[in-house]
Amino acid sequence: MTDSALVIGGTRFIGRQVVEDLLANGYDVTIFNRGNHETPFADDDAVTHVEGDRTDDTDLKAAALSVTPDIVVDCVAYYPADVEAAVEIFADVDGYVYISSGSAYASEEIPKREGVTDLCDCTPEQATDDSMDSYGPRKAEGDRVVERAAAEGVNAMSVRPCIVYGPHDYTERLDYWLDRVMSYDRVVVPGDGQNLWHRAYVEDVASALRVVAERGQPGAAYNVGDRRVVTLEELVDLIADVAGTECEVVHASDRELSTADLSASEFILYRDYPHVLDTNELAALGWESTPLREAMERTLAEHRESERDGAEHDPGREAEETVLGVLDTV
Incomplete structure (x- = not known):
């Protein structure tokens, strides 16, 4: 039986490449988003599209029930509340992976290591703020949500990319x-x-998300960047x-x-x-960079x-x- 994957997001840059990587590795793929951006998979029968708002728990629950995914890759969790809802709704999947960021690190160290380098604190005000000043704290708090969920038995993991580049990068x-x-x-x-x-090639970020979903340790975070x-x-x-x-x-x-x-x-x-991010933890799972x-x-x-x-x-x-x-x- 073919494994199924739900990609929250899935049409722009990282999400687009995640879908392509999953397809190339034999998954049935469903993308869940609001449909605000043109999808490159509109004519691809191998990709199912479920429309909804990821900030609406009812929409997210409906997607979980209709897809019953084996793994979930969350490309658009920008607030801790997004992650809190996802780890509850997808508590029974084989792997839920949250895209965090190298910006979650609070200390300037070379290199920054998972579980060693301090993460940003996040105040209640920052948790709901939409400015770039709060981006790192929000991502760090999402990491802590994942860690707490894993302690309660959820197969949730984080991936922290450094700055991402590659085809279809709308940030330019x-x-x-x-x-x-x-x-x-x-x-x-x-x-x-x-x-x-440190930069990370987008195809490598996509493969890292899949590898972590398949082989990662619940509660762990994995840095990703060019080796x-x-x-x-x-x-x-x-x-x-x-x-x-x-x-x-x-x-x-x-x-x-x-x-x-x-x-x-x-x-x-x-x-x-x-x-600079240390990527040895990810490489130990069998991941390689291009x-x-x-x-x-x-x-x-x-x-x-x-x-x-x-x-x-x-x-x-x-x-x-x-x-x-x-x-x-x-």
Whole structure:
């Protein structure tokens, strides 16, 4: 008998890839969402769609009863209350997996380890707040809900991705750098180019969610990220290599960036203190990450077919040219 999977979300970026991974591994898949976004699986008979609001417990209970899933992957639990409802409604499934975040960690350590590095506290006010300032605390509280549910016999686990990239990324964070490298032969990289912000390829996040649902320890959280961490400069070099183009990386300090009223923080994927997650716990379950070049090849191929350019993250080419001009005179 084929195992069944319910994906809460399932149409955009991570959720989309989760569905594809589950299908590739023999699951019958049902997606549950409000239908607000066009689904890439509309013509796929292997995917069933149940419409409903995940914040409405009645809708979620109806989905549980109609699907009776073996595993549940929760892509859109943004508040602790969402997780509390899910672990109760899906208390009898073989595996419920909540997508948490590397932002749940409160301490700046290298690397951040499950069960070792402190998690963010979450006040009652933060638990219902919808700002990015409360995102980490909300995700951390969801992790604690999972841990408590497991102590009561629920097969619930968490997966904590670092910043995710790959095909169909509507955030366009990496699209900025892809577009920059393919459009210009010189790009400004803030600082010395050696800053580290651990990234996770979306297909690897999807496979991690399935692997944890199948083999994870109830109550445990698992970090997921590329097994090889690269600096921002190495990322730019990798894009250029895969794209078959030449692109010179030009380093600029905050003092040099200030000549064009810019700062390092205005460049997407830049982070002052390294953010690195230990992924050994996940690897011990048999999970593997995609080689970086292969991941970038797939990402770039889809980017070229899309209309995304990361413009919302662009600090401005004119300002960048000003900085380049300053550096050329040094």
